[in-house]
Amino acid sequence: MAVVFKKTEALTDTVMHYCPGCGHGIVHRLVAEVIEEMGLQEKTVGVAPVGCAVFAYRYFNVDIQEAAHGRAPAVATGAKRVLGPDSLVFTYQGDGDLASIGTAEIVQAAHRGEKISVIFINNAIYGMTGGQMAPTTLLGQKTTTSPYGRDKELCGSPIRMSELLATIEGSAYIERTAVNSTANIIKTKKAIQKAFGAQVNRKGFSLVEVLSTCPTNWGKSPVESMDWLEEAMLPYYPLGVYKEV
Amino acid sequence: MAKNLMKGCEAIAEAAIQAGCRYFFGYPITPQNDIPEYMSARMPKIGGCFLQAESEVAAINMVYGAAGAGARVMTSSSSPGISLKMEGISYIAGAELPCVIVNMMRGGPGLGSIQASQGDYFQTTKGGGHGDYHMIAYAPASVQEAIDLMQTAFDVADKYRTPVMVLADGIIGQMMEPVEIKENTGNAPKKDWATTGWKKGERARAVVNSLYIEVEDLEEMTERLQARYRQIEKDETLVECYNTDGAEFILCAYGTVARICKTAIAQLQKQGVKAGLVRPITVWPFPAKAVHDAMCAPGVKMALCVEISAGQMIEDVRLAVNGEREIAFLGHAGSRVPTAEEIAEKVLAMRGA
Structure with missing residues (x-):
């Protein structure tokens, strides 16, 4: 019988630790599929x-x-x-990592036009540490460190990293996508292809911001989380290509 | 080969290049700017890479990435900048990566001064970064020794897969001396653990990592590190004993201060006082046995530790003699360098007391 579908070679068989309904698993597979389809597995170093x-x-x-x-x-x-x-070097970072503690490193990598690609997962919360407020947490959103909802007077408004990084001369490809629907998942894969392509073609720094879900720390079911991403996150974080050289 | 008159920082940079270093990541800070400046001129001409990072934090993490990809790589800084690198150094130790870090010590704490100091001894030898790790640290007392130790540092870093620091003071960096730099000393071993792109069947997939989430796994890693540290203590400890045979007074000092002590010893000799010096060349591993044996020899009457600090290495000296001898201290916190006359007077005063 003909094999019509198989798991990409660029993922191991290790069972992932991610929670049910979390978007990381989807994005991992998209990244791995693109690496394999572009024939870059042997030239790739991830961070x-x-x-x-x-x-x-x-x-x-x-x-x-x-x-x-x-x-x-x-x-x-x-x-x-x-x-x-000739190598493909990519980082895979969340919003606490990239938009808070690592802002100097991400801005300066773009500023140098560093020929790396960044997969940036924005789920508006710190996941691993148990649901604290991130710079991307929406106004009014309750987290373990914003128990009354994020207050603009106290901690400002959520940061839009794609818009910020698109202003930097060294950025070659910047796009924001989401994983809340099949159509958006397919668009995310295409964005990753373009980002990796920008690196392989030596154009400069590339980044795909993926709006993703965190049912565990949002206190929602996986289905509710997809709805919340669409209703609450998409209006504040518009999808689209912010920079393409 | 003829000797050339070279400034310490530039000589150190060229020595690194001759040792096979082709990647340098750094950030400006006085008094070590001549190192990145020299590298920025030399690296593009020899197919290497000089990159001015946005911070010392970024620079040490670039070192991590380059070392993880198998390169001979270094960074340099001075005290406040080294503090910023300490996070990265802990990760480099945990990920078992080889690299060389130069610290041209200046006065502290805080912004301190831009003059020479030895105030970073604790930070260098007692951790600095978090967790159970050590870093080999060489403390040169001349520009020539700094050159020779730079070349040793890269080999030792690769041999043990560990960060190595060259712990100099601002005087070593800024002084000019006639020196000879050996050419092409670099001989990096094959690194099949490095992340260079993985072809199935050629080797195991390379993972550079310091996270061991299971207690048993972390213990296995730290035991591996500790076994390596015991080996380093056994094989890599360096010390100089100067004029110690039959000495009544033993001085203990490292770096530039040790050199000043030798002048003091010559002055004392003229006054009929026999003094000697035990000089740690590695401050970690600390040459505890040599220090003990020099200071506790039967004819020795008194011992003195001299530092440009409020007294940091003296703690290791006291541990080494373990109460067998009282250790006096002469030093200045901040950046004031003890003079030979001051040291000689201190010895004479101790003798008279």
Whole structure:
């Protein structure tokens, strides 16, 4: 019988630790499929973050480095400079990692036009540490460190990283996507292809921001979480291509 | 080979290049800017990479990434910048990556001064970063020794897969001396653990990582590190004993201060006082046995530790002699360098007391 579908070679067989309804599993597979389809598995070095994706090094079936919290773009810079333009170096970072503790590293990697690709998961909360407020947490959103809802007077409004990074000259491809529907999942995969393509074609820094879900820390079911992403996150974080060189 | 007159920082940078270092990531801070400046001029001409990072934090993490990809790589900084690198150094130790870090110590705490100091001894030898790790630390007392130790540092880092620090003071970095730099000393071993892109069947998939979430796994890793540290203590400890045979007074000092002590010893000699010096060249591993044996020899009457600090290495000296001898201290916190006359006077005063 003909095989019509099989799991990508660029993922290991390790059972993932992610919660039911979490978007990480979807994005991991999309990234891995793109690596395999572009024939880049043997040239890829990944950089895993601190956060829920801290164990990404167990799942991506490529050489990989685990970075300190927020430092993945700096680690990726060091690796890319050694491995050269024929390699594919990507980081996989959450919103606490990238938009809070690692803002210097992400902004400066883009500023240098560092030829790396960044997969940025925005689920508006700290997952691994148990649901604290992130810079991307929406106004009024309740978390364990914003128990009365995020207050603009106290901690400002959520940060839009794609818009910010698109203003930087060194950015070659910046797109925001989501994983709340089949159509958006397919668009996310295409965005990852374009981001990796920008790197392979030596155009500069590339990033795909993926709006994703965290049912466990949002206190919602997986289905409710998809609805909340659509109703609450999409209006504040518009999808689309923010930079394409 | 003829000797060249070179500034310490530039000589150290060239020594690193001759040791096979082709990647440098750094951030400006006085008094070590001549190292990144030299690297920025040299690296593009030899197919290497100099990159000015956005911070010391980023620089040390670039070192992590480059070391993880198998390169001979270094960074340099001075005290406040080294504090920022400490997070990364802990991760590098945990991920078992080789690299070389130069610290041209300046006065502290805080912004302190830009003059020479030895105030980072605790930070260097007692951790600095978090967790159960050590870092080999070489403390050169001349520009020539700094050059030779730089070249040793890369080999030792690769041999043990560990971060290595060259712990100099601002004087070593800024002083000019006639020196000879050996060429092409670099001989990096094959690194089949490095993340270079994985072809199935050639080797295991490379994972550079310091996370061991299971207690048993972390214990296995730390026991591996500790076994390595015991081996380093046995094989890599370096010390100089100067004029110690038959000495009545034993001085203990490292770096530039040790050199000043030698001048003091010559001055004392003229006055009929026989003094000697035990000089740790590695401050970790600390040459405890040599220090003990020099200070506790039968003819020794008194011992003195001299530092440009409020007294940091003296704690290791006291541990080494373990109460067998009282250790006096001469030093200045901040950046004031003890003079040879001051040291000689202190010895004479102790003798008269």
